[in-house]
Amino acid sequence: MQGGANNKGLVCLIAAAAVVLVFAGSSGIAAAQAAGLKKGFYKKSCPKAEEIAQRVVWNRVAGNPELAAKFLRMFFHDCFVRGCDASVLLDSASNTAEKNAAPNLSLAGFEVIEEVKAAVERECAGVVSCADIVALAARDSVSYQYRRSLWEVETGRRDGTVSSDQEALADIPAPTSTFPILLANFSAKGLGLQDLVVLSGGHTIGIGHCNLFSSRLFNFTGKNNPSDVDPSLNPSYARFLQGQCRRNQQDPNDNSTVVPMDPGSSVSFDSHYFVNLKARQGMFTSDATLLTDGRAAALVDKLRDPGVFLDHFKNSIKRMGQIGVLTGAAGQIRKRCNAVNS
Template identity: 85%
Template sequence: MAKGLMITGMSSSVLALLLVLAASGIGTASAQAAGLKKGFYKKSCPQAEDIVQKVVWRHVAGNRELAAKFLRMFFHDCFVRGCDASVLLDSPTNTAEKNAVPNQSLAGFNVIDEVKAALEQACPGVVSCADIVALAARDSVSFQYKRNLWEVETGRRDGTVSSAQQALANIPAPSSTFDILLANFSRKGLGLQDLVVLSGGHTIGVGHCNLFSSRLFNFTGKNNPSDIDPSLNPSYAKFLQGQCRLNLQNPNDNTTVVPMDPGSSLSFDNHYFVNLKAHQGMFTSDATLLTNGRAANIVDKLQDPGVFFDAFKNSIKRMGQIEVLTGTNGQIRKKCSAVN
């Protein structure tokens, strides 16, 4: 498998242009979406979306944690080489995206394989793995409501390159500052609104203690274990400390997890923004949204459930358009884990 190129930095002038484009709704995502449409498989495989939903819903019924897994898989796929299912590719030399540290906690690949097998039996060589990832994210999150929470345009084709280096360069880190996050999203043609809204995906799932324990113990580096990040709600910090005690002795422990939305980590809703406003954002990348006035204003608005759901369906639709392969570009993989 060919190795991709490392994404490098950009000049301030280029970044400024990207920020302007993102703010005006023009950029990579919208420019690449011409080949996508609702019901792309209506004639070539009419039952495609029903097959995906049936398999996904059956698995989510037995494991509600899969919703967060598939939503994260979709995000991680789109932010590296676009929404081309490159995150699903295996590599015997451990250079593929799924081998990069941010992706080693992804799960649900077996369900994607099951969906693909069912689609290949019904409509051989028609439905892309990239569209399966997009549909699985929507269907898994929508399971609790028994209706589709957002529209998924289809017509993506699959990529043939997967690079662990590119995953490391493009997937936002939990320790990212606001400026880093905004620049990262801008490179993908997404704007400030999308950054804040899509962060709301943290309303479901769990966080690994090693990714945020530096905020809980000896934050300023003065050898004071009770020294916490002052931007954290003290009561919430105490709760997290209790959950992450193992990381005080072993900061590299990557097995201990905590619900990102305690008491509601299996329910997709707007509670993330209520928590965030109360300074109960788990990661630095969450808390940093309150350090920018415009972002903080969006957080305030998203505490309204109706506003959040409307905004989320628009932002995730734009995310699903990032650098897509359509038409004769890419391929329709026979197996999602390998190129044809």
């Protein structure tokens, strides 16, 4: 018994050392990739690029505030698959592309990205990447309500030429993920626990599809009890969600019923997500699971402060925007965002 315990301890030490090496390697790779990005990359080659992008995006968001959540999610899904290379924008051609993978079927706003691209192409053809446009659209759409930029976007990304639905299925974190799985997902991209918690705050805007969380509301333990609810949910919030998602009780595959992720504040980018989470009103398992880790739960407490959240968010999303970027001579500058250059 004691020998087994000693062996187990040795295995844990080796595993811990391996994790340290993985994190060190990821940080080194991320730093090398990010070296090609900088603020004002287009200052000389296309000085009006960011102004044009902001104008188009703000005009669109003014008529459809829900676009902010769409663009923020698009940026996240792009960066987590092959890095921030606009591969999520490519249409399926010789293979099935990322945008046709199940996690991306509810993405929207592609036509606005193409509108921005067309506008900057008229100003300076072949200069501004679609990958940078996605990053700028996320920032500008979320910032619209404040009428100022909430975070700095470093530019200089180039566009990828490969897009695979299978890679999207493998790399995009699922809303049913537990904390260890989420942390592993983020670690694999060179991001840490703080980034995981902070970026989860993006759920302060947007909607959730009932079929992605209704298993928490009906027959949770699988004992054929329709009123059996995930005990980690606030009871009153669970009743609210049950009322909204009643169709999913009869048809778990229904993906047409949606609920605001932050009722009453679903188009306002603020720290209310963390207030809700502390009150056990996290919609997805991937939200609620943040309270199961002491370090993450402590961060949730701090991030309820609006100023603290915005200050941390700008740093975490900057790090996310550095994942796997193509710079220099890598990749290409696509003429259209939905297709590689011929």
